[in-house]
Amino acid sequence: MTHNHRSYPKAALLLASHMVNNVPKMVSIDWLSENQEWQESKALGLLKKHYSINEDGFNFIAQDNLNDNEVNQALLLKAIQQINEYTNGKRQYFDLPLDVSIGTPFQQKVWASLQKIPYGKTISYAKLADNIDQPTAFRAVANANGKNPFSIIVPCHRVISSDGKLGGYSGGVDKKAYLLAIEGVQCNI
Known part of the structure; x- marks a missing residue:
C-alpha cells in the first residue's frame, strides 16, 4: 500500500x-x-x-x-x-466479509461493539464495557480489544484510556495515533 x-x-x-x-x-x-x-x-x-x-x-x-x-x-x-x-480519507467504513470465529464469544461481542464506534470518535475501555452490558469487565474488554485480528477494519484504535491518553495498541502506539489522525482525532500520548 x-x-x-x-x-x-x-x-x-x-x-x-x-x-x-x-x-x-x-x-x-x-x-x-x-x-x-x-x-x-x-x-x-x-x-x-x-x-x-x-x-x-x-x-x-x-x-x-x-x-x-x-x-x-x-x-x-x-x-x-x-x-x-x-x-486517503475517502472511506469511513469497511465492507469486507470477516471470519470472527477465531475469537471467543466474549471477544466476538467486543469486536462487534468496536464496529459501532463512529469514524472520528473515540471511547474509553470503560465505555466499551458499558456498551456490551458488562460495565465491570473493562480489563477483559481491553484484553479482547488487544486480540482483535482485524486491525483498522475493526477499529480498536478508536478505544483510548479514560484519561484521554492513547493507551496501548497491538500494532504500536505510533500506528494508533496515525489512524486517529486520519480520522481527525488528536489524543494525548
Whole structure:
C-alpha cells in the first residue's frame, strides 16, 4: 500500500484470507514492523491452530502479484483498495466479509461493539464495557480489544484510556495515533 502522508508509520500490513464454508473471508490483518518478514507475524501461529493449517498451508503473495480471478486473492485486493481509500480519507467504513470465529464469544461481542464506534470518535475501555452490558469487565474488554485480528477494519484504535491518553495498541502506539489522525482525532500520548 502507498500513502503520501509524512507521518505514515514505517510498517506494512499483512492481510490473510481463507475459505470458510466455501466463502472467502478475511481472517487477519496484522501490522508488520519495517524489517519484519511475513513469517514473523504474531497472527500466523493462531491462524495455524484455528484453521488447522500446516507450515505449507500459507502462501505469501505480494500485492502486485495478486490475481482478481482467484476468489481469495480478489478479496485481498478489495481489502487493499478499501484500506487505501481509508488512509486517503475517502472511506469511513469497511465492507469486507470477516471470519470472527477465531475469537471467543466474549471477544466476538467486543469486536462487534468496536464496529459501532463512529469514524472520528473515540471511547474509553470503560465505555466499551458499558456498551456490551458488562460495565465491570473493562480489563477483559481491553484484553479482547488487544486480540482483535482485524486491525483498522475493526477499529480498536478508536478505544483510548479514560484519561484521554492513547493507551496501548497491538500494532504500536505510533500506528494508533496515525489512524486517529486520519480520522481527525488528536489524543494525548
